Amino acid sequence: MNLVGLAWRNIWRRKRRTAITAVSIGFGVFLAVTFSGVGDYSYTNMINASADMGLGHITIEALDYNQSPAPDKNIDQVATIQQSLQRIPGVENSYARILGQGMFASAHKSVGGAFLAIDPNSETSKHNLFLCSLEEGALFDANSRGVIVGRGMAKKLKLRLGKKLVYTTTDKNGEIVSEIARVSGIFSTGVKAVDGAFVLLPINSVRRTVGYSKNEASLVAVMIKDQRYTTQVLASVRQQLAQIDPSSKQIEILSWRETQSEVAGLISLDRSSNYISQVLIGLLIAAGILNTLLMSVLERTREFGVMMALGMAPHTLFFLVIIESVCLAFLGLGFGVLLTTPWYFYLNRVGIDMSGAMGGDYTAGGVLIDPVLKLYLYPETIAAILFAVFLLTLLSGLYPAWKAGRTPPVESLKAM
């Protein structure tokens, strides 16, 4: 006898019940997609945005620089490092940068802050949040004495495009050095702390100022094509760079999890609460499915008894119910996909603008947050959701199926 056909017919004997069950499974898919999608999207965004603030997904820097940065903790052989990085699959780009603290002064005032020295020939707004939020002016030339300042600092120091800014910092020997720069651009990220205290400088001029050679920098920021593979790429970067001349300075290779631990902490906290919510809702839906299947087995006790009396083996009954639950699972998944696809594509393309609820300063842990809530799912997350919902349904079917297989023929006939 065709068990699948029988099971299919069985589940349609109670159309309403099947429909409700399928809807609740579909709803489960919907919820899982929404929760995971918000997570995948916002975590990816936060991680990429924090990487774009200067340190990259992976940072190659001098030993202990992360714990206590100082101008004499620098790396050398930058060109060699960058060349070998190019060969690593998964690496999108790498940038040599100098990071430092300093005083920034105009004739009016001076403020403390930090600078990020970049190579204008290789940097674009793609991996540089400051360039991305440039409001006025343009990126400086490689050999100029340009500087891009934040809107807040420009206000405090009364700077405009073309005006002078003198910065004072400590060079690699601990000497205090001053240099002049002219404002070539003004950025505005919307974050007060960043706009008021951060500047971009051309790396060549900063190298001269702090006494670094052409091949030295504070760090090499590595951008990864897909941040999910940070761990794997980190491993291959470590392996690759271990082959570089051991006589060079001791380096440390860290991922964003170490260099931006606040962001990492926030994400894992959010992720864990997300997991718990999903588990609870999953349990709820499983309870619903279990309820349906158990009821359908209970009400068919007589029928199963008859079938057994007619010579059907208990394990066949067991499989019949299992197949029924599989059919339900497929129905539910199909419905879920129908329900979720338009929702997903709407939120993926358009999103919900939460800026009304958030106001002007979209940061958490110092990282900018996109005020538009969007969904994005990685293919494996989709697979995981579908598989999990399927498995949930199947597991919920186990107990009812076991119960069906145990129906004693005589007793159930009595139940007539």
Add this chain to the structure above:
Amino acid sequence: MLKGFFLSQFVLADEIAGTTQRASAILRQIDDLWRGNSSHSQFSMKIKTAHYTRTLALEGWSLGTQKTLVRILSPKKEQGVSSLKSGKHLYTYLPRTDRTIRLTSSMMMGSWMGSHFTNDDLVQESRREEDYDIDISFEGERDGQGIIEFTLMPKEDAAVVWGKVQLVVLAESLLPVKEVYYDEDLKQARTMLFSELKILGGKIRPATMRVVPSDKPEEYTEITYQLLELDIPLADSFFSINQLKHR
């Protein structure tokens, strides 16, 4: 500038080259007038701000342009506090805690001993001939005195915040009268006034310098020399961190 004053080399100590030959020549004369290889001085510093007025008595030593040591004699509470400039480093010795602290770049814009000078003013080399194009912008009678007015325009690459500096000296004696600092929009930012001519270190010099920030004209810091000795024997080791403690 401040350092120049302590060194008794004044503003123009190192100013040699200028765009205009004549301006440079005059500045060189002024330079000669004030030059000393080493110095020892006693001076007072009066600081008036919206919140306090205080007067310090200080003693200073210098050797060349790289080494300067200044010590507070009074008030009692701060007696012994010393600043040592050695090259581009600035150290502060605190007798109360018996510690010497090296100032980092982030402290450079902080006030030096509560005055209108920043720590940076003390450390900056007066490399005027490197930093500025020098020109004579006025020469003749002003307020009944024969004066020469120099205009110093910062060079394109010079690490100075000012947009322009004007220096007025007496035409006859080449003694400074006034120095005005302008911002990039050529608005006044601060003014230094020199007064009280008297014999110091064997020559007539202005004994008092007053600095007035233009945005707070009621505030000032005024330095007055009581004693100045030039070209005295001083060893390099005098300006060490150890000496800072023991003096």
Add this chain to the structure above:
Amino acid sequence: MKIILLAPRNLIRSWQRSLVTTLAMGFAGVIMILFGSLMDGMLQASERSATMMNTGELQLHAKSYLDDPDLYTVITNEAALLEKLSAAGVSASPRLFSFALAAAGTSSAGVQLRGITPSLEAQVTEIHKHLSQGHWLEEADAKGVVLGRKLARSLNINLGDEVILLGQSSDGAMANDIFQVRGILKAVGDNIDRAGFFMLSTSFRELMVVNEGVHEIAMKRKDSSETLAATQQRVQDIAVSYEVKDWRSLMPVIARVLELADAQTMIMLSITYVAVGMVILNAMLMSVFERIREFGIMKALGVNPWQIVQLIFAEAMLQAFVASLFALVVGAGLALRLQERGIDFSNMLSATSFAGIALEPIWYARVSFNSLVLPIVFLFLMTLLAVIYPAIKAAVIKPVDAIHHY
């Protein structure tokens, strides 16, 4: 026949079916209670960590202080003010601030001096509980200081070490003294982590020559049932010439993040409720429709439709009642346990801070009246709604159709 007697008998007769339905509903109730308590706990924790670490619920400043913090911009006559505040039911902690250079060994760093009175500060914030090493300030220990986590690291300093402060006192003199590190804080927010340098306000006054006045008074309601706005108004009436701000306007970003989290929580909660509704609907629909034949026979035996509706509702309510009991016992039990013990994430993350508020790696539930009662009310409401349709159907069905229904 008495419906009150018939309903339980019916339920007991088909006990397996009743049990399955009731358990499904009860389980849904448990999930709602757990979820509600966990979300409540999370919201409360984040709001508490926003206010209890440093900010307090309200702050008082001299008018221009927040825009331009200055050693000389003070709240004067603070003793009288503190007395009035206390009488008005507000715990208040006066604070003094200044910038200075801290040096230890060869390292130095710019710090924010924070002069406080430990006994008063403890009434407003809980920072004294957030030390990673050593102990908090003590009134008798004038030279003891407590440092932020990152500051201690960048000064390369340990417990018991000496640290030198160099600043400019209010009279323009060079303020300097040696202090001993008594404690190092946990992560409590970036500002304090990087630059927080806590000392006794008496030591602060001596060092910085600030004889009177304070820069800030942080406050907390003694009775949190009063609205913050009302307290704020009362404080404003007491301190007319000063500026009173609540923590939301002092930390707008955090307030907004919390509001957003609040909204998200409500969405999650309502989603859970929808899911619960579906489970109940399904269970009730099934348990009624399965017995439609039985109801048909009852009608054939002369039971009127109204009685059938009553019977179905009585059965449903009875099941909802048992399910609620189950949900309350199991759900509240679990939630209370989570209130005590919390869910520990510390293997996933260490104590951290974001946007200036500290996050604890342990998630505590919070069992409140709402988190217990709302799920139960919802359970009953949903059960009622779920049986309306099948009850009417059962009531109006023709006995003949009912017998053929299956």
